[in-house]
Amino acid sequence: MTPSDAVIPPTLLSAVVAIGRQAGLSVSAWFSGTGLAPVLLDDADVRVSLDQARTVLRRAVAALPDRPLGLEVGARDALLSFGFVGVAMRTSATVGDAFRVIDELHRASGSLADFIAEGVGGDEIELYLRERWPDPALLPFLAEEAFASITAFLRSVLGETWAPNRIFLSYRSPAHAARYQRFFRCPVHFGADADRFVISSDVLRSPIPTHHEPTLRTALAVCRSLIAPTRIRPGVVAAVEALVNAHLHRPLSMTEIAEEMHISERTLRRQLAEAGDNFGAIRDRVRERHATALLRRSTLAISAVAAEVGFRDGREFRRAYRRWTGRTPLAVRTSGDGYPATEGYPATGT
Template identity: 55%
Template sequence: MARSPDGTGHGVESDGSPFDRAAIPPAVLAGVLDVGRREGLSVSSWFAGTGLDPVLLYAPGARVSLQQGRTILRRAIDALPGRPLGFEVGERDTLLSFGFLGIAMRASATAGEAFALAEELHLSAGSLLDVEREDLGAEIGIRFRERWPDPGILVFLCEEALASTTIIIRSMLAETPWTPVRVDLSYPPPPHASRYRRVFGCPIVFSADANRLVIPKELLDRPLPTQHKPTRQMAMEICRQYLSPGEAPPDIVTSVEALVGGNLRHPLTMSDIADRLFITERTLRRRLADSGERFSTIRDRVRERRATSLLWDTTMPVGDVAAEIGFNDGREFRRAYVRWRGLTPTEARRSRR
């Protein structure tokens, strides 16, 4: 069983995915980091031992693991005690919270169609809770379920998820203030409980049997003024590509690949990368070995991908391609490329035509 850096052992997600697989877009974590920086906190300390560089949260296509996410959230909550941190993150602009999923939802024909998309594709937006609809008779419950039990961050997760969901519903309906029928929460009232009524504008039930946003069933048939089928289709395809099947790599491998790829012209050493990931070089080497990887193998893989892309998709001279991926000597690059693909760079370029 994997053990998180804060000492809590949770080796497997509820769906059977390893706890240290990098599968989650870091939108929520980036929001928390922004709050900490605005407060002038040393947010880098939240990343100690996680094998994650804060810069990577903002990289295109970035993903983090449940282990990394929970560790960073717990440290952020401890560093900002007594604050409604979940609301501060959840009340951001819908594009920050939902990304392309939010675009697809707003472009749907009806609210019901938008909610169905959220059920199917919520992971593409970096949701840290799972979402499902419940039939409550004349009402519908949008229920949020934990993927792993952690009372230390439950309040944050629910505040973020329910606030962002309420805001996107208001955005879809072009109706402010739109209010739910009721909000149910499985925990007792926090110190800032009065904020819940201000955010949702409806009855709040604490210590309930589940965490849910209750809406009238008739809302499902409500046409959306922002509906646009081509936009919806495009955004859905992007979300599905983000969730394309295949096992997510270990989080440490994803972090190393991202740092290597972002510094190809001026290559980082293994020691440099360990420093950026707030771990020792020895720990980095061990964690890569546990993942069946070596630093040199990852570096070669990232270089080969970038070199092939440049050779196929640009007319950049081979010598410039070599420099772009960190080779000072064109002959050294040629030998490396033959080792990687069995072709010289020139032959690889011709094979693409």
């Protein structure tokens, strides 16, 4: 995978955008030229690329220079910070089990950095933060968010008085360093040789009162599906797919899509060509995917399915669907498995 592949859930971006809006900032400017738009972040199927995420986060950090933005994001409840990973953590049997969930599945939470645990078996455990693609401008945000998220989770299990033993950060002390002390309530050392979070190893044996095995199994399955490399797409392709999907009732033109993405139509066309795709093909496959799902899983009349995917004329939809799939909508509706039950279905089903 490369930094341009759209594989990251936009959890972090959603949280940062919410904070920016609360501060009265024009967050749309953060997305200019990225091929993303704030409205896309609420779509559960949307994935962003590392390049897109880093660009938006750099702009957010620059727009809020006096705030510990990562600390504010990470200090929220684990279910907000980690998403389905947080559900898996909160329903694990022990803190050690929850940490194993983080180790395996943290990317499903939209994280942009990784953890390496050392010292397991001794009196203390050190969690090292590793950026996937080093970016000095973002390191403070990433470290704040990661360490604050773990602290907030452990306090939800062990009580609000819990604190890590020590924290080491490789960057210089920021203007808001006092906020670190107030939140973490432990020694925080800046200018260290690595970014690490030190806790007592006996924490791992602590039971989690919200443990629930059926919910844990479900959450783990969802998290694994979120990071499964089934359909890796360049970020610009994923963004166009999401915008087309969000406006199926009133299809947007390529010009309107480009405006939503804060780029010119010419730039969008070029970026799609570089990704080996084009707008018409993306629009067709999003429409086909949604139409097929409705034909298989709903009782909507075929004319209503046509309207759901942006066709005013049912005959035009049937022609398009047959061009996309080689089958008629009625054949897909009748077969139950997406394949014609018999040959010779007419192209005029309603």
